[in-house]
Structures are given as structure tokens and as C-alpha cells.
Amino acid sequence: MDFIAELQALHVVKSVQKPRCSVHFLLQSLPEADREALLAAFDNKQIRHTDLATLLQSRGFNVSAMTVSRHRNRSQSNGCRCPL
Numbered sequence: 001m002d003f004i005a006e007l008q009a010l011h012v013v014k015s016v017q018k019p020r021c022s023v024h025f026l027l028q029s030l031p032e033a034d035r036e037a038l039l040a041a042f043d044n045k046q047i048r049h050t051d052l053a054t055l056l057q058s059r060g061f062n063v064s065a066m067t068v069s070r071h072r073n074r075s076q077s078n079g080c081r082c083p084l
């Protein structure tokens with residue numbers, strides 16, 4: 001690889017290395033209607049993390065209540081690093 005190509009490769013690595021939690025990948029894998037319904041459930045603070053995680057697990061998605069909690073708190077210091 002030449003010098004310029006190596007430098008350009010650094011840009012690419014940097015942009016994809018931001019960590020994403022399993023909720024983020026789950027959302028990306030869903031059809032749009034499902035994704036919006038799930039996002040609405042995430043935004044509804046009256047729904048408990050455990051209830052949401054249990055429902056997702058019953059559908060075969062490997063998402064823990066802890067991960068649901070962290071994704072919901074992603075704007076806070078104890079949350080995941082997914083983009084808002």
C-alpha cells in the first residue's frame with residue numbers, strides 16, 4: 001500500500017471504530033415499521049427495561065435488560081456510545 005492509501009485507510013478505520021451496542025445493530029437489522037415501533041417503545045420511559053428485553057428475547061433477539069438500559073441512557077455518562 002502506498003503512503004496516501006495508508007493515510008486514507010486511517011480515516012476509514014477511525015469512522016467505523018465508534019462502539020455500537022447490540023440494540024443499535026438490532027435496530028439496523030429491522031424493517032422500517034418494526035424499527036419505528038421499537039424506537040417508540042424505547043422512548044416510552046414507562047416501559048421497563050426488563051419487559052422490553054424479555055419481549056425482544058422471546059422474538060429471538062439477544063438483547064439484555066442491561067443493554068436496553070444503557071442504550072436508553074446513551075446521552076448520559078453511564079450509557080452506551082451509540083449516536084443519538
Ligand SMILES: [Zn+2]
Pocket residue numbers: 020021022023024070071074080081082
Ligand atoms: Zn446503544
